[in-house]
Amino acid sequence: MKSFLNRTDQWALFLNIMCLLLLPGDVRVRSQVGFESERRGSHPYLYVDFRGLVLAAPSTESVSPWGCRCCRPLSFQRRLAVSPSLLCPSSRLTLCFLDDDYAGQAKCMLRKVGSWDFDIFLFDRLTNGNSLATLTAHLFNQYGLIELFQLDVIKLYRFLVLIQEDYHSHNPYHNAVHAADVTQAMYCYLQEPQLSSSLTSCDILLGILAAATHDLDHPGVNQSFLIKTNHHLASLYQNTSVLENHHWRSAVGLLRQAGLLEHLPVEDRQNLEMRLGSLILATDISRQNEYLSQFRSHLDQDDLNLQNSAHRHLVLQMALKCADICNPCRPWELSKQWSGKVTEEFFNQGDIEKKHGLEVSPLCDRQLDTVPNIQTGKMY
Ligand SMILES: *[C@@H]1O[C@H](CO)[C@@H](O)[C@H](O)[C@H]1NC(C)=O
Ligand SMILES: *[C@@H]1O[C@H](CO)[C@@H](O)[C@H](O)[C@H]1NC(C)=O
Numbered sequence: 001m002k003s004f005l006n007r008t009d010q011w012a013l014f015l016n017i018m019c020l021l022l023l024p025g026d027v028r029v030r031s032q033v034g035f036e037s038e039r040r041g042s043h044p045y046l047y048v049d050f051r052g053l054v055l056a057a058p059s060t061e062s063v064s065p066w067g068c069r070c071c072r073p074l075s076f077q078r079r080l081a082v083s084p085s086l087l088c089p090s091s092r093l094t095l096c097f098l099d100d101d102y103a104g105q106a107k108c109m110l111r112k113v114g115s116w117d118f119d120i121f122l123f124d125r126l127t128n129g130n131s132l133a134t135l136t137a138h139l140f141n142q143y144g145l146i147e148l149f150q151l152d153v154i155k156l157y158r159f160l161v162l163i164q165e166d167y168h169s170h171n172p173y174h175n176a177v178h179a180a181d182v183t184q185a186m187y188c189y190l191q192e193p194q195l196s197s198s199l200t201s202c203d204i205l206l207g208i209l210a211a212a213t214h215d216l217d218h219p220g221v222n223q224s225f226l227i228k229t230n231h232h233l234a235s236l237y238q239n240t241s242v243l244e245n246h247h248w249r250s251a252v253g254l255l256r257q258a259g260l261l262e263h264l265p266v267e268d269r270q271n272l273e274m275r276l277g278s279l280i281l282a283t284d285i286s287r288q289n290e291y292l293s294q295f296r297s298h299l300d301q302d303d304l305n306l307q308n309s310a311h312r313h314l315v316l317q318m319a320l321k322c323a324d325i326c327n328p329c330r331p332w333e334l335s336k337q338w339s340g341k342v343t344e345e346f347f348n349q350g351d352i353e354k355k356h357g358l359e360v361s362p363l364c365d366r367q368l369d370t371v372p373n374i375q376t377g378k379m380y
């Protein structure tokens with residue numbers, strides 16, 4: 001297995017990631033791209049070995065390497081099924097949905113969780129508003145992260161419910177469905193063959209965790225609003241990446257509250273928390289150029305080495321950033337729903353600003369701005 005990507009590969013990787021922003025037409029074919037799970041197993045840099053934990057490889061290329069969900073019940077659900085007392089706690093998250101019609105359809109959808117045209121809105125309806133927890137639990141299972149990191153399934157389950165509920169369901173855009181969408185997009189990137197062969201299980205755990213938590217407790221207004229209204233978070237984080245710092249600290253708080261990683265050695269846990277922060281902070285769109293130029297300089301110097309953990313971390317940051325803003329690259333039926341939601345959230349901010357006699361932010365005036373304006377001007 002080669003350790004350096006040659007120039008063509010680097011550009012291919014770069015373009016694969018970047019074109020999702022710029023060339024929506026190309027993206028549609030992505031769902032047909034296969035991925036090779038076997039390549040991951042033998043990598044010397046794996047922090048924990050995947051061998052034996054990945055589901056049996058398929059005999060034909062056309063089948064998903066993860067196999068058919070219908071023939072192989074999800075182990076998360078299976079585990080829950082053996083402990084009926086744990087099945088339906090007071091929580092809204094009821095994964096005990098096996099005999100439910102909608103749940104059957106949701107399970108079926110998960111067979112195509114790696115396709116670019118995955119309809120997260122439909123999935124959210126079919127799971128009764130539990131798309132984030134259900135999807136994330138599925139990915140943890142699919143990657144064998146529960147066994148690899150010796151996670152307590154019940155703690156994981158609690159953690160996922162906690163993060164899902166920490167998103168504000170009344171935000172038109174920055175809610176748990178957006179987090180689920182970003183997590184699904186992140187999964188698509190993690191499956192890119194050039195990447196998946198080099199990622200360690202730690203990278204994967206972080207990539208999924210960061211995607212699922214990257215907007216935790218988002219208030220539905222932006223940083224400039226928090227600064228101009230003297231919100232305590234703005235002073236706490238000194239006007240810098242105010243929201244992103246808050247999302248990260250919230251994620252760490254919930255990880256600790258659920259005790260999900262408490263069995264790991266302290267250094268490992270701290271390291272995970274720091275890397276999680278570094279990924280979430282990369283979603284600050286106002287620092288976009290820093291990351292882009294860092295990435296571009298690696299490409300220019302032709303030295304991107306995916307066996308170097310710092311380089312892999314940078315690629316994960318880029319992947320999360322792209323996943324966060326990939327709405328316009330989704331199939332039109334999905335991207336138009338997202339643009340309606342983001343517009344509504346901007347307008348809500350404008351309404352609050354008007355109500356409090358503040359200057360209305362650009363693009364936030366319901367009376368003046370139009371959806372196409374916002375689509376061309378925005379980056380959120
Ligand atoms: C944050 O911005 C506000 C408004 O511009 C300013 O008054 C305040 O001093 C800034 N705080 C810091 C820590 O920079
Ligand atoms: C957020 O802040 C920027 C200024 O940094 C502003 O231009 C933008 O319109 C604001 N509102 C929204 C909803 O993005």
Ligand SMILES: [Zn+2]
Pocket residue numbers: 178182214215324
């Ligand atoms: Zn986001």
